[in-house]
Amino acid sequence: MNPVVEVRDLFFSYGEEMVLEQIDLTVARGDFLALMGPNGSGKTTLVKLILGLLKPLSGEVRLFGCPVDRFRQWYRVGYVPQKATSFDTRFPATVEEVVSAGRYGRLGPGRRPGKDDRRAVEEALELVGLGGAGHRTVGNLSGGQQQRVFIARALVGQPELLVLDEPAVGLDSRALESFYALLERLNRDMGITLITVSHDTGTVARRVGKVACINRRLICHGAPSQVLTTANLARLYGIPVRRVVHGHQTTP
Amino acid sequence: MGEIFSYDFMVRALLAGLTVGVLCPAVGVFLVMRRYAFMADTLAHVSLAGVALGMILGISPSVTTLGVALAAALGIERLRAAGRLHGEAILALVMSSGLALAVVLISLARGFNVDVMGYLFGSILTVGPGDLLLILVVGAVVLGLLAFFYKELFFIAFDEECARVTGLPVDRLNVLFILLVALTVSVAARVVGILLVSALMVIPVLTAQLLSGSFRRLFWFSLALGVTVCFWGLVLSYHLGTAPGGSIVLLTAALFVLAQGGTAVWRARQRRRLATATEEKLPLVKLEGRTSGP
Numbered sequence: 300m301n302p303v304v305e306v307r308d309l310f311f312s313y314g315e316e317m318v319l320e321q322i323d324l325t326v327a328r329g330d331f332l333a334l335m336g337p338n339g340s341g342k343t344t345l346v347k348l349i350l351g352l353l354k355p356l357s358g359e360v361r362l363f364g365c366p367v368d369r370f371r372q373w374y375r376v377g378y379v380p381q382k383a384t385s386f387d388t389r390f391p392a393t394v395e396e397v398v399s400a401g402r403y404g405r406l407g408p409g410r411r412p413g414k415d416d417r418r419a420v421e422e423a424l425e426l427v428g429l430g431g432a433g434h435r436t437v438g439n440l441s442g443g444q445q446q447r448v449f450i451a452r453a454l455v456g457q458p459e460l461l462v463l464d465e466p467a468v469g470l471d472s473r474a475l476e477s478f479y480a481l482l483e484r485l486n487r488d489m490g491i492t493l494i495t496v497s498h499d500t501g502t503v504a505r506r507v508g509k510v511a512c513i514n515r516r517l518i519c520h521g522a523p524s525q526v527l528t529t530a531n532l533a534r535l536y537g538i539p540v541r542r543v544v545h546g547h548q549t550t551p
Numbered sequence: 552m553g554e555i556f557s558y559d560f561m562v563r564a565l566l567a568g569l570t571v572g573v574l575c576p577a578v579g580v581f582l583v584m585r586r587y588a589f590m591a592d593t594l595a596h597v598s599l600a601g602v603a604l605g606m607i608l609g610i611s612p613s614v615t616t617l618g619v620a621l622a623a624a625l626g627i628e629r630l631r632a633a634g635r636l637h638g639e640a641i642l643a644l645v646m647s648s649g650l651a652l653a654v655v656l657i658s659l660a661r662g663f664n665v666d667v668m669g670y671l672f673g674s675i676l677t678v679g680p681g682d683l684l685l686i687l688v689v690g691a692v693v694l695g696l697l698a699f700f701y702k703e704l705f706f707i708a709f710d711e712e713c714a715r716v717t718g719l720p721v722d723r724l725n726v727l728f729i730l731l732v733a734l735t736v737s738v739a740a741r742v743v744g745i746l747l748v749s750a751l752m753v754i755p756v757l758t759a760q761l762l763s764g765s766f767r768r769l770f771w772f773s774l775a776l777g778v779t780v781c782f783w784g785l786v787l788s789y790h791l792g793t794a795p796g797g798s799i800v801l802l803t804a805a806l807f808v809l810a811q812g813g814t815a816v817w818r819a820r821q822r823r824r825l826a827t828a829t830e831e832k833l834p835l836v837k838l839e840g841r842t843s844g845p
Contacts, residue, residue: 350716373718380712390584392709393765400706404717409699436764456717 301364309358336513377453379463388438395433401455423451443474570690572781576773579752584708591749597623597649603656624733673744673796743796
């Protein structure tokens with residue numbers, strides 16, 4: 300069976316500056332992977348490359364075995380973007396309107412959401428603990444509730460892969476706990492492959508199955524207990540990265 | 552009021568006005584929600600160059616206006632999609648260049664007896680049967696396409712990046728949408744004029760936004776407001792002898808002020824009611840506040 304995500308020898312730059320160099324990464328079915336690294340380390344860029352939102356300088360990304368630029372089965376992928384940059388709270392839209400948008404790719408133009416779609420929306424809302432809130436205006440909800448609306452939107456198409464970019468930003472510690480409990484449930488009970496981006500190593504590391512540490516290059520990749528060693532964290536956060544990774548070979 | 556309908560030109564004006572009254576806010580909803588409200592104004596100003604071009608070439612200005620607006624719209628979308636410049640900067644660039652082109656062309660066309668004022672402020676009362684047909688056809692095409700792609704356009708307006716990941720053909724839909732904007736601007740300019748066309752695309756939507764908690768409601772409310780102001784604006788201008796385009800836009804603005812004032816008063820009252828409710832529920836807090844005073 301094909302891996303869910305394959306990244307091969309990936310390079311990316313914004314203009315002159317190299318943002319990602321020689322990234323090799325494989326995400327297998329059922330993985331729960333956290334992409335970690337300091338701010339500006341290229342995590343979000345990598346996510347956007349995986350989702351085909353950016354084009355690599357060189358190298359290849361495959362989703363479910365298919366090169367991402369030719370991938371068409373987008374209903375198999377759910378995406379929760381960084382909330383702050385993607386959402387205007389003054390936009391009048393109800394929870395139901397936003398969540399059902401997650402099914403539009405499958406539905407095709409000219410067709411209105413039907414009974415199946417409405418049921419899927421209600422189920423996704425139940426799953427994230429927002430059952431019965433469909434009529435509420437998204438802009439009037441709390442930050443944690445809004446985050447769950449966007450997760451519901453990503454889930455409503457019944458994806459096999461869910462990609463979340465800094466999903467925990469702005470959540471208090473209690474909301475954070477229930478949020479990670481939800482992710483665990485999606486991964487364990489529903490078999491959804493998860494990739495989540497985080498810049499903090501604390502909470503996330505205890506919850507996920509694998510971590511990939513990124514700072515322009517892939518610094519380490521594996522189970523949290525093996526990978527998050529003092530030496531690796533120092534390389535990830537502490538010491539100027541340019542010097543340390545010079546000439547360093549990544550072995551996935 | 553019945554006498555209005557006994558004049559053919561007035562019936563045509565009303566039909567043209569009502570079509571534009573539906574069309575402008577229907578397109579405007581998506582423009583405003585994408586924070587691209589300035590786009591309507593830009594295309595309207597650029598289409599003045601189309602008017603002058605038509606005069607010089609001896610072609611119907613309706614045709615050249617449409618052509619110039621479509622070309623400008625495509626240029627704007629290409630610059631925007633390239634992602635190297637800010638959206639509003641692109642609009643400023645295209646608007647000022649288009650206007651400059653218009654001024655130069657008009658000065659060249661001086662010998663052609665150009666009725667520039669009619670285009671700047673609208674000349675709905677001179678809408679002929681052919682013009683009306685064009686407005687109705689363009690209106691039907693634009694509304695049909697908007698209805699067909701309604702939910703896709705909503706998703707792109709709400710979150711373009713996620714719409715892409717859902718597999719929607721965002722780039723193609725953006726081009727289509729901007730062409731619909733250009734079509735709408737070029738026919739609506741006939742009714743309210745180049746300088747006021749963006750008002751009819753934007754202000755009804757802003758008014759509806761104050762009163763809407765869902766996109767569906769925003770959409771239908773904007774359309775209802777657009778039709779209402781176009782009808783009553785025309786009727787008022789007929790009776791008061793004022794300029795039709797300006798009357799329509801002033802009425803639109805008046806409704807916005809009313810909605811803004813109304814919601815402000817309603818909110819203040821809600822806040823006061825909430826405050827008294829909490830005071831009644833928590834008499835201890837109030838008491839403490841008093842005893843701890845000086």
